[in-house]
Amino acid sequence: MLSRHGKKRLTSSFRKVEIGAISDIVIGFHGTNHGDNISFDGTGGIFDHAYSPSGRFHYDADENWGVFPSPGVMDLESIAVHGIGHLLGLHYSSERDVVMHSCLSSGAEKRTLHYDDTRGINELPPIDDVRAKVLSMDSGVVSLVLLLACSLIVSYINGVEGGRRLSRKEDMEFERQLKLLNKPAVMSIKTEYGDIYDCVDFYKQPAFDHPLLKNHTFETSPSSFPKGMKNGASSGAKSLNIGLKGGGCPSGTVPIRRTTKDDLIRAKSFSEKYVGNMGILTKERPGHHYDYLGSNEGKSNKFYGVGGVLSVYNPSVLGFQLSSAHVRIRTEFESIRVGWMVNPTLYGDNLTRLYTQWDAGEAGCYNTRCPGFVVVSSEIPIDLAFQKTSVSGGEQIEMDFLIYKDEKNGNWWLNLGKLSTPIGYWPKSIFNNLACFGDYVSWGGEVVSPPDLPSPPMGAGLVPVDDPRYAAYCRQIIVVNEAHQSVHVDDTKMYGDVPVDYYDINDAGVKGDYWGHYLMYGGPGGFKGD
Template structure:
């Protein structure tokens, strides 16, 4: 059995201090050509809505017919055998979801895109393209990204990449949403307090053995949020070969990197660090296996610390901690 061949990936309960993207707001005036291109993109991304929900943070989520969501604009995203799901996430350990029950059955919540969103996304891709890598990958989590959203709020996110293609959330056709109540870029109202209450979210990524699609489930009960169609990924069509747990920070070369976790130099207490616990793999036989052969990796050790603790019993399982004060400036 090759332990590198991973059909399912379980990352259960990471503290909500995950990744931070440092950036600057503002920008130049759009050219006429850019403005016309953004208008074209808005018509593609913002679909007709059955109803709309505005959050307390100013985001507007349109309840779009399941089969009309942006993901199905991708020529390889065929809606065969997909299922609609009206489930919602459990209230503990973290309550998340649109108020009022979310969208009606048969529709899914899609955050309404504005021209400013497109401008920020373009700026983000220009600044950080070199940091995102070219690997074929799918990545969920939660982050603070003022460059992408124009705020400092903690949000759920998904990202996928296959060669030069890929994007965050629903900014391009790719990730297919099935949940009526939990958008993939929703704001988390509660986050961990350094030395105090720790807020967690469980992530479960697995490849469906019947159709090869890669599903994202949240919470201990594994509530389906959506999936990445198998056809998006040539290298992930059969299985995955590498799995990573942890956090990251990104900033432009002329700005210091932001803190991670509680911002402490050393991470030896989960009450003062970001952490992931109960990290596991499920192999090609769909059996849960320990993530024993892990390798620690950090690229700026003087600014961020990583502690792969190992197995610490039933509650923690195999867990790791990470964090640091930041302050690094790229060469």
């Protein structure tokens, strides 16, 4: 393959060998004096060093390493990408935003190659088409991270994403989508996790690109609220005050998470492989599993809202897996659900985030990935990452969720938190059946996994689910009836699809003012479809 300068591009393949075998690259964690005449300096300062052509790549063992960047934690993958750049022959860059810059702060992340990085690769001296790199590892974690980082570098160098090359047509389509999704910003806010939220003029947000909202009468607050709503008294669990730092976006603007080309590529890869092929997990195809409490489907119900307080966890997922908890209202063909989710495909990380999802026939999406949901809050984005999550047997973190139909104009509102803060709404006009009411509600957990991986944990990842100190829960389960009154729901049924060794659910009934009607759910997963 030729670069734009006519030179052969660098392509590499990597394989692991046993410790002590002949190898091109040796990677490991080391202390201050480790025999190569260049000592580390303890915490802070020098994090790593890598030498070409010797292939030595050393991490400072005294640093606080992790794979999810946060304050005080050095990102293992970012340093891996940087170090391998040195091994391939790249030098430091003076550009601050590039992978090969000499400095990286704790909590920061640089895993995506900058133009300056790829230009440096293209300008390396010509080499053979394929140079096999053999790695000697002294840590299974380093093996995983290094191979991941190498795959990332090679994919960007060769213009490949998601395991295949993008066609010019696909690339142009992604650019078109980005222009539609990413609106002009009054200002932008970057979170500690690297998300960029653009503060977009309220009237120019993506929702109003929906063809049915061209003449929509805009709402900035609900005109009604369900009668009888109340908050439970404190009982040890902590309800987070979430929102963007600094008070969020300026008045008259709303925060919209900036979509990247990587986001679109991951979503397309997921759609091509799995969407439309969901069902019970088998070895031949992926699927989803669930454990939730729902209304009785055999009755003619009319629901005008649904709510609950979900404990928030961070279950471990891999690749195209996801694990979530939800509060949902639906009809046969349309639905709205809200809750928390860990979804690397959607977000590119393993953080627990708020999420919304709506479906109306063939229309619908997560969050603001398509026109429909109208954001009104200037402080709380609908896909914000939770800074803290629950610890089974320890501190419980929870969030209040409420979906309800405005009694006056029929729009479906989303409120969050103890103060039931309005976040935004789904206009009545984008639905058919849900324009009137929902006939089914549910609360609980769901997971998705491809066929080559055991299903991921759900909730707290434990069974049995008989103690809310250890199991994920949803308390204060309520519905809004035809009189727009908040009431406890009595006629419910537990739904699950696999044996209780994997996932389980427990309808605990009504227990005092704090818990109200509540349920517990979750499990370790590990189901393989056989």
